[in-house]
Amino acid sequence: MAKKVNLLVFSGDYDKAFAALMIANGARNNGMEVSMFFAFWGLFLLRDPERVDNDAKTTYEQMLGAVTPKGPEDLGLSRMNFMGIGKALMKDMMEEDDAPSLTRLFEGARKRDVKFCACKLSMEVMGFKKGELIPEVEVMDVTQYLNDATQADLQLFI
């Protein structure tokens, strides 16, 4: 039977999202099933910059929406970000080594049928609507997360 991997992506950092997507793509390449459950800052990764919807948002939610990252390339590093210089440096180094970019890893995970889930409560708190995220996302609550995670062979909080 295929091994199962469950990743809870809480962080909205470029480098941690990169690690999570490397694991997800690697697991799919090895025939494993992969669920990624995005909560809090992790939701930034799922936002589609073309689909921001301010209509039903409170003022707070609009403010948060405006100052936070929209989509993969907008995330910062978890350390040495230095107002974006560290990330630019790291991205240049990645290019020199032909390492995939975050966007390429993200699109790869979508093509490989990684299951993308968004935490219901986090979406409510942050004021993100389902229509603002990539379309294949399933909105899930903590019970659904736990059912998936406790049956997986590998679970990480990233």
Place this chain on the structure above:
Amino acid sequence: MAKKVNLLVFSGDYDKAFAALMIANGARNNGMEVSMFFAFWGLFLLRDPERVDNDAKTTYEQMLGAVTPKGPEDLGLSRMNFMGIGKALMKDMMEEDDAPSLTRLFEGARKRDVKFCACKLSMEVMGFKKGELIPEVEVMDVTQYLNDATQADLQLFI
């Protein structure tokens, strides 16, 4: 047999403690057993603000005790904290959405018999006495943590 969840709470951030307690309460609501093992900054969550005891502390320990958070509502965010403004904003957003506060989640976990453990070595290093923490905490060493964690169906480092 009931599924088992083991959470190692290392972080002392409001948002990460919130995620840990959401998982703990959700797991209890679904009949799972839950142990939370608090280490390093995670110990801040277990401090009872009414029970600070400076008598047996070294000067360093008193200093650390004075500048660090006391109890759930004193924790900051892991990102966008902006000297507390980010947290105030997030708490207002949570209230608008009727999301539970950290204190309510924490009290919920206590009522639901989540097992609270404090890392022995971390307590020694930080200079926290057992009497300063909530009373039901059990002090445990790394061997006891490992025995519990390796038998769980889901383990996370938060």
Place this chain on the structure above:
Amino acid sequence: MAKKVNLLVFSGDYDKAFAALMIANGARNNGMEVSMFFAFWGLFLLRDPERVDNDAKTTYEQMLGAVTPKGPEDLGLSRMNFMGIGKALMKDMMEEDDAPSLTRLFEGARKRDVKFCACKLSMEVMGFKKGELIPEVEVMDVTQYLNDATQADLQLFI
């Protein structure tokens, strides 16, 4: 059969490396098998300060090599670092309590035959050569990580 522990050390923080090595040493003391897989900032821990090699590095890689930590005692705290003051304080508190230093934990893990692995892609991106790391490190890709991790009884992302 011996229980297996797999730790993915992504962080380059002193306190998180300390926690990872406490778990690794504790698990070995209890007869468990332990693999530590170091990725991104976690690689800082494995650098041998005596063995920096700038010959085959790009300018970016040399810059990153120069400004980043070299070996265990060079890491900072994940919070309250205050330009190193927080770490000095914490180290003093550890000494007062006879807690082991990070270097002692690291050497203990090496003596106890913890398996040290370095992430291949992270090494390429950061520009670290195998000869700059402690000699017993094995370089592994994500597939090798997943094979080890999905067979372990406890996996953490630190």
